[in-house]
Amino acid sequence: METSEKIERYLAHDLSPDDRLAFEAELAVNPVLQEMLGRKRAAQAIMAQLRHDALIERMKQWDAEKKRPVVVQNASLLPWIIVAVLLVAVLGAYYYFKSVESPSPEVQPIKNVENPVDQAQYPRETAPDNSDGTQSPKQAQDPPLASTETALPRLSRELLALYSAPNSTLSQEGVKGSGPADDIFDQALSNLKNPDSAALNVVLLSAMKTRGDADIEYRRQELLGHSYILLKNFQAAADCFKKNSPLSAESSWYYHFCLAFDYEKNKKEVDAFITNGQQHPYSEQITALARILKKK
C-alpha cells in the first residue's frame, strides 16, 4: 500500500487494528510521515471549507425555492384575520346604526383595547368568551386600564406632541418587517387612531395572545404600550415596553420616552438614556426629548 493511501485510510479509520498500531509506531519515529499526515489533515480542512462555501451557495438556491414556512405561519393567522375583518364590519354597522338612532358623546375607541370583556363599551356578542375563567398568566400580569381625562401638564402635552410629530417612527409605522408578527403589528398600529381600530385591535390582541409565541408576544406588548400612551397611562405603557426583554432599540426608546412623563421620579434613568443616546437609532427623537426636558 502506498504511503499516501495508508495515511488516508488511517485518517478514515479504515486500517485494521494491527495495521493501525504498526502505522502509529512508525509515525512516532518518522518526521517525514508526520508532516505528510499534517498536510493530509490540512487538506481535509480545505475540503471542509469547500463544503462550507458550497453549502452557503446551496442555501441561496433553497432560498429561491422559498420553502421557508412563513406562509404557513400566515396561514395559521388567516382565520383570525378573517374573523377580525368580519367583526369590524359587524361593529361598524352596529356603531353606524347606533349613531343614527341617538347621537352619542365622543367615542373613546381605544379604551379597554386589551380587555375585550367590557360590557359598557362593547356588545356582548362581540366579546371573546372568558366565562370559564381561564386566563393566561400574561393576562393577569397586564396592568389595569385607566384613562386619564384630566388636563395634562405642559410637559406631557409637549411629549405627546413629540410622539405625534410627523417625523416620529410611530407615524412612519415603526420598523417594518415581513414576519406575521410585524404584519399584525403594523396593521394594528396604523389603525390605532381610527375609531374602528378599537374593535379591530380587540380581536388582533386576542389573536396575538392566543398565538402566544415570543415574537407575537413581543409585538403585542409594543402595541399595548402604544395603546396606553394614547390612553395617557404612561406608567402602564412603560411597563409594556419594558416587558420586552432584551429591549430592542425601538422598545428602549419608547420605554424611556414613557418614563419621561414622570420625569421627577425617573430623572436618573431618563438622563442616563439621553446621555448614551448618540449612537441610538432614535437619536433624533432622543435629542428632541432632551430639548423638551431641558426646558423643564
Place this chain on the structure above:
Amino acid sequence: MQFKTWTDADIIAAYKRQDMEVINAFLKHLYCRSDWYRDTLSYVRANSGNEQDAEDVFQSSLADWDQNLMDGKFTVNPEKGSLKAYFMVIVRNKWLNILRSRKVKFAEIKPDSIDVAVSGFTNNGDIYEVLRSFAREILEQIPGKHCKTLMLLRYEKYSWKQIAEMVGISNEQSARIEEQRCRKRLESVIEHHPRWKIIWEEHKEDLLNMDRYGN
C-alpha cells in the same frame, strides 16, 4: 424522507459516518424549517438586528454548525444540550461578534437569554480556526472550479460513477485519476505555502493528535 422522528443521536450518527446524502437532505430540511430560523430571527431582532441580519446570521451559522459536526466537535449528551441549542449558541456568538464590529452600545444584550447548556463541544478551537483560515487562503490560490468540484464531491462521499456523471467525465476511472491529480496538486500547494511551515511548527502536536470523534 421523514425527519420528524429523528433524534439528535441519529443526526450525529449520520455525520459520523459522513452520509452526505442524508446530511444534505437534513440540512435542507433544517434550512426550510421554521423554528430554527424563527428563533434566529427573534434573537437577532430582539438585539437590534433586522430580518436581513437574521438571514445572514442564519445562513453562516448553519454552515458553521455543519462544519463543526463534520469536524466531530459535538457529541450527544441529552441531559445537557441539544443540536438546536448548540446551533443557537453559534447564532448568538456570531451575532454578538457582528454587533461588536458595528460598535453597538445601546442595546441591552442579554446573551444568557438563550439556553446555552451545550455539552460535547471540544474546545480545542484554535487548531480548527487556524486550519479554516489557512484553507480560505489556499482556496483562493486554486484556480478554476473543476478541481474544487471534484474534490468536494469526493469529500461528500459520492461514488466515482456519480462524480463522473455530475462533472461530465467519460468514466469512473478517469474521474478517479482526475481527482487524485487535483489532490496531489492541492497537497503540493500546501507544502510550498509559506504559512504551512509556520503552522506545522506551531501546531504540530495538535495536527498529529486531533482526531475525528475522539477515536
